[in-house]
Amino acid sequence: METLTPVVETDVLIVGAGPAGATAAALLSTYGIANVVLNKYAGVSNTPRAHITNQRGVEVLRDLGLEGEVTRNATPQHLMGEHVYATSLAGQELGRLRTWYTHPHFKAEHDLASPTSVCDLPQHVLEPILVNAAASRGSSVRFNTELLTFTQDDDGVTALVKDRLTGQEYGIRSKYLIGADGGNSTVAAQAGLPLVGKMGLGGSINVVFEADLTRFVEHRPGDMYWFVQPGVGHDGNGIGVLRMVRPWTKWVGVWGYDVNAGRPSLTEEDGVRIAHQLIGDDQVPVKVESISTWAVNDVYATDNMAGRVICVGDAVHRHSPMNGLGSNTSIQDSYNLCWKLAMVLRGEAAPALLDSYRDERLPVAKQIVQRAKRSDGLMPPIFMALRLPPASGAPELRDALDALLRPTAEGAERRQDFDAALRATIMCFNTHGVETNQHYTSGAIVPDGTPEQPAPRDEEIYHFASTRPGRHLPHVWLTKDQQRVSTFDLCGRGRFTLLTGVDGAAWREAAERVAERLGVPVRVRSIGRGCEFEDSYGDYRALSEVAEDGALLVRPDHMVAWRSATAADDPEAALSAALGQILGLTTKE
Structure with missing residues (x-):
C-alpha cells in the first residue's frame, strides 16, 4: 500500500456491521472507546438470514441494556x-x-x-438495534465504505478505504483493527489467518x-x-x-x-x-x-489474530445454520474481545491480555463448526x-x-x-x-488448583453450572428490596466484580485497595442473609462452591476469573496477585 496520510484517526477500526461488528461497536462505545465502523453496503442486512438468538446471545444484549428492545421485536x-x-x-x-x-x-x-x-430475532431486525445503539453511544458508522487494504506497525494499523458513492479513497489510522467482515473476509485473507x-x-x-x-x-x-x-x-x-x-x-x-x-x-x-x-x-x-x-x-481458523488485527464472527468460523450457533458465537466473540481491548487502550491492562482472546475463542470456533457438521x-x-x-x-x-x-x-x-x-x-x-458451557483456559484465567470435575451429563446437551475459574458465572435469582435480581446483573458492564458472602468484609476492603493500586475498577457485591443481595432461595449457596468468607472474581464478560474457597490469610495480596496476573500488570507503588 502506498504511504498516505490518514484523514481519520480512531482507537479501533471495525470492518463489517453484521452481528459481530455491530456488537463490537456497541460494546466499545459503551466502554468509552472511540471506534469507526465500516460497512461496504448501503445499510444493514436486508434479509432475515440468521435468526436464532440463544441465551448467551441475549445475555450480551442484556448487558448492553438492549434486552427490552430485543424482546419487543423477537418471536x-x-x-x-x-x-x-x-x-x-x-x-x-x-x-x-x-x-x-x-x-x-x-x-x-x-x-x-x-x-x-x-428467541427468534432475524438478522435484519437485530442489526439495526445494535447499529443504532453503537451510533447513539459514539461509534462513527460509515455505510457504503469498503476496506481495500491495510498495513500495520508496532503502534497501529493504517487502512486504505473507499467511499463507494464518491469513489474517494482515504486512510484511517487506528490502534487496532477488528475484522468482522463475514464469510469471505478481506481482513482474514489479508492478515493471512490460516483456515481449515x-x-x-x-x-x-x-x-x-x-x-x-x-x-x-x-x-x-x-x-x-x-x-x-x-x-x-x-x-x-x-x-x-x-x-x-x-x-x-x-x-x-x-x-x-x-x-x-x-x-x-x-x-x-x-x-x-x-x-x-x-x-x-x-x-x-x-x-x-x-x-x-x-x-x-x-x-474454522486456527488463528484469529495477527498483530494488531483481530478477527471475529464468520471471518473465523463458517458453518451451516444447524443449531443456530453462528450469530450467537459471533456476538460472544466480540463480548470476549472488547472489554480486553478497552482495558488495554485505557492502560489498565498489558497488551498481552489480548492473547487470551486467541486462546479462549479458537476452541469455541472449532467446536461449533464441528457440531454443525455433525448435525448436518x-x-x-x-x-x-x-x-x-x-x-x-x-x-x-x-x-x-x-x-x-x-x-x-x-x-x-x-x-x-x-x-x-x-x-x-x-x-x-x-x-x-x-x-x-464454554470453559476457558488462558492467561486471563487463574486456576485454583482444584481438579476439574467431569460433568454429570453430556456437556453438549446439558448446561453445567460451575464457578471453577474459566467457567461462566452461574445464574441464580437473588433478592434486593424484595425484588428478584439475577447474579448476572450484579456483574458485567465492562467491569470486574468481586462476589463475597456474609463474612466477606475483608474482601471488600482488599478490593478497594487493590483497585486503587492497580488503577482498575472492581465492584464488590455481597450475597447472603443480611447482605446487600439476599440468597433467598439458597441457590447461590448451593452453586457458588465457596464459603461465606470466600470470594469469586468475575470478569466483565461474566466468566469466573479466580476464586478463593475461603478467607485468605492476606486477602489484599491474594486478590492483587490474581488481578495482576489476569491483566499482565505489576502492582503500582
Whole structure:
C-alpha cells in the first residue's frame, strides 16, 4: 500500500456491521472507546438470514441494556418449538419434535441456566438495534465504505478505504483493527489467518415472501417446518424448509441447488413456485420479497489474530445454520474481545491480555463448526429409514411413505427406524451445553488448583453450572428490596466484580485497595442473609462452591476469573496477585 496520510484517526477500526461488528461497536462505545465502523453496503442486512438468538446471545444484549428492545421485536420461545416434519405444510405430517427447549424437561433446564430466553430475532431486525445503539453511544458508522487494504506497525494499523458513492479513497489510522467482515473476509485473507476445512459444500436458495399461513400453523407454532420432498439435498433427496420470520405472515422458503451446476438464475416466478411447493397449496397468495443463494461451509481458523488485527464472527468460523450457533458465537466473540481491548487502550491492562482472546475463542470456533457438521449428518438417516435410493423422485417417495404406514412387520421396522432417525435430529436444535458451557483456559484465567470435575451429563446437551475459574458465572435469582435480581446483573458492564458472602468484609476492603493500586475498577457485591443481595432461595449457596468468607472474581464478560474457597490469610495480596496476573500488570507503588 502506498504511504498516505490518514484523514481519520480512531482507537479501533471495525470492518463489517453484521452481528459481530455491530456488537463490537456497541460494546466499545459503551466502554468509552472511540471506534469507526465500516460497512461496504448501503445499510444493514436486508434479509432475515440468521435468526436464532440463544441465551448467551441475549445475555450480551442484556448487558448492553438492549434486552427490552430485543424482546419487543423477537418471536418468543413459546412460539418456536413445534418442529414439524411433513411432505409439505399442507401435506401429510410425518412427526414432530419439541425444539428450542420447549419440552417441559428441557424448558426447566433452560430457565435455570440464565435470566434470558432463546428467541427468534432475524438478522435484519437485530442489526439495526445494535447499529443504532453503537451510533447513539459514539461509534462513527460509515455505510457504503469498503476496506481495500491495510498495513500495520508496532503502534497501529493504517487502512486504505473507499467511499463507494464518491469513489474517494482515504486512510484511517487506528490502534487496532477488528475484522468482522463475514464469510469471505478481506481482513482474514489479508492478515493471512490460516483456515481449515472447505467452502461451498452445498447450495441453498432463500425465498423471502409474504403469505398468510395462519391456518396451517397457529395450532402447531414453530419457527421452522421441514419437508421431505424430491430434489437437491442429501444423496439427491431434498429437505425443504419454511422458516418463520413474522408470525404467521412472513416466511423464508429454503430449497437446495446443485453447486456443481453453478449458481441458478432465479425469477420471481421461481420464488412463487418454490414457496407453493413447500406450502403444498398453490392457491395461497404469495408475494415474493427477495431471492438469494448461499453455500454451506465447514471452515474454522486456527488463528484469529495477527498483530494488531483481530478477527471475529464468520471471518473465523463458517458453518451451516444447524443449531443456530453462528450469530450467537459471533456476538460472544466480540463480548470476549472488547472489554480486553478497552482495558488495554485505557492502560489498565498489558497488551498481552489480548492473547487470551486467541486462546479462549479458537476452541469455541472449532467446536461449533464441528457440531454443525455433525448435525448436518443427522439428515441422511431419515432417507435411509424410508429406504429411499439416491435422487428419488415423487413416485419413489410416495411408495416409501405408503410402506411406512403398512401394518406389516416390514412397516413396523421402517417406522421404528424412521422414528429413531427423526428423534435424533433433536441435536440439530437442542445443544444447550454447546451454547452455555464454554470453559476457558488462558492467561486471563487463574486456576485454583482444584481438579476439574467431569460433568454429570453430556456437556453438549446439558448446561453445567460451575464457578471453577474459566467457567461462566452461574445464574441464580437473588433478592434486593424484595425484588428478584439475577447474579448476572450484579456483574458485567465492562467491569470486574468481586462476589463475597456474609463474612466477606475483608474482601471488600482488599478490593478497594487493590483497585486503587492497580488503577482498575472492581465492584464488590455481597450475597447472603443480611447482605446487600439476599440468597433467598439458597441457590447461590448451593452453586457458588465457596464459603461465606470466600470470594469469586468475575470478569466483565461474566466468566469466573479466580476464586478463593475461603478467607485468605492476606486477602489484599491474594486478590492483587490474581488481578495482576489476569491483566499482565505489576502492582503500582
